[in-house]
Amino acid sequence: MEEESMPYVILSVVIVMIILAVGTFAFFTTTTEIGYTSQQTQTFTVTDPTVANTFDLEYYPTGIVSVQQYNGFGWQTVDSAWYTTNQKAFTIQPGGMQG
Numbered sequence: 001m002e003e004e005s006m007p008y009v010i011l012s013v014v015i016v017m018i019i020l021a022v023g024t025f026a027f028f029t030t031t032t033e034i035g036y037t038s039q040q041t042q043t044f045t046v047t048d049p050t051v052a053n054t055f056d057l058e059y060y061p062t063g064i065v066s067v068q069q070y071n072g073f074g075w076q077t078v079d080s081a082w083y084t085t086n087q088k089a090f091t092i093q094p095g096g097m098q099g
Helices: 002-033
Strands: 053-056 068-070 075-077 083-086 089-092
Touching: none
Parallel strands: none
Antiparallel strands: 053 089, 068 075, 083 089
């Protein structure tokens, strides 16, 4: 009795593995195409550090991990009190920039 059902079990396992492989491939293809990543980095140039600067982000952030600025010598972290986000707009206040 067990020998008669063995081909069905093997065929079922093979079909499940094929479906799993196709689903995994589709997931990775889709997430790569839409740019789904846990972190994204964007760089902007500040023209005048004495006024508030607003930049348009390429995506809608769910949160900001850190904001850094390059002051000519190295990267400095900007305190979160000096910047805000609204949808895709990012605004940094003059106090958060080194001139």
